[in-house]
Amino acid sequence: MIAGKILTGVLLNRLLEQGRFPESQCGFRAGLGTIDMVFAARQLQEKSLEQHQELYMTFVDLTKVFDSVSREGLWKIMIKFGCQVKFVKIVKQFYNGMMARGLDDGNSSDPFQVTNGVKLGCVLAPTLLSLMFSAKLMMPSGSLTPASPSNTGAVASCSSLIRDLLFADDCTLNANKDKEMQLDMNRFSSACD
Numbered sequence: 001m002i003a004g005k006i007l008t009g010v011l012l013n014r015l016l017e018q019g020r021f022p023e024s025q026c027g028f029r030a031g032l033g034t035i036d037m038v039f040a041a042r043q044l045q046e047k048s049l050e051q052h053q054e055l056y057m058t059f060v061d062l063t064k065v066f067d068s069v070s071r072e073g074l075w076k077i078m079i080k081f082g083c084q085v086k087f088v089k090i091v092k093q094f095y096n097g098m099m100a101r102g103l104d105d106g107n108s109s110d111p112f113q114v115t116n117g118v119k120l121g122c123v124l125a126p127t128l129l130s131l132m133f134s135a136k137l138m139m140p141s142g143s144l145t146p147a148s149p150s151n152t153g154a155v156a157s158c159s160s161l162i163r164d165l166l167f168a169d170d171c172t173l174n175a176n177k178d179k180e181m182q183l184d185m186n187r188f189s190s191a192c193d
Helices: 003-017 034-049 071-080 086-094 124-143 177-193
Strands: 054-063 166-167 169-177
Touching: 003 086, 003 124, 034 054, 034 166, 034 169, 054 177, 071 086, 071 124, 124 166, 124 177, 169 177
Parallel strands: none
Antiparallel strands: 054 169, 166 169
């Protein structure tokens, strides 16, 4: 048990060192936390007002997302983000053969296999979830390189807008037009399905 925790800590450090997160991901990254995301959102609002541009922001919080992660999809996403196949195989070993029991009024059910979700309490879980969430947001645009919240100089110019700000299972989607926002939400919904 202790060896597994040490190994997951090493894997997490390796994942974070390799910079596998998109630039719009705050939290779980050195030097970018929730305060930076809030600052970027505020800067986006201020720049839009200064430049007399419309700004539509949609705040998304996925419920029960830790339990609904498709593991097969997660492994593919990790590879798309540049993780080595060997690294992904090591992470997969922590999820192979995962079993659970239900508890009802003090009585436990027979064990059953768990095939979706990330392990709650595992140090890797928030990071893996974050990768999955980032990929879902990038799917509509076909990009694996979203804009950076640290690049707030051109936050709301006509030609560029920070499309999303990410933190774990929360995000803010941004657009200059209501139709663009609706289109992004429809695409995001499809990606989640």
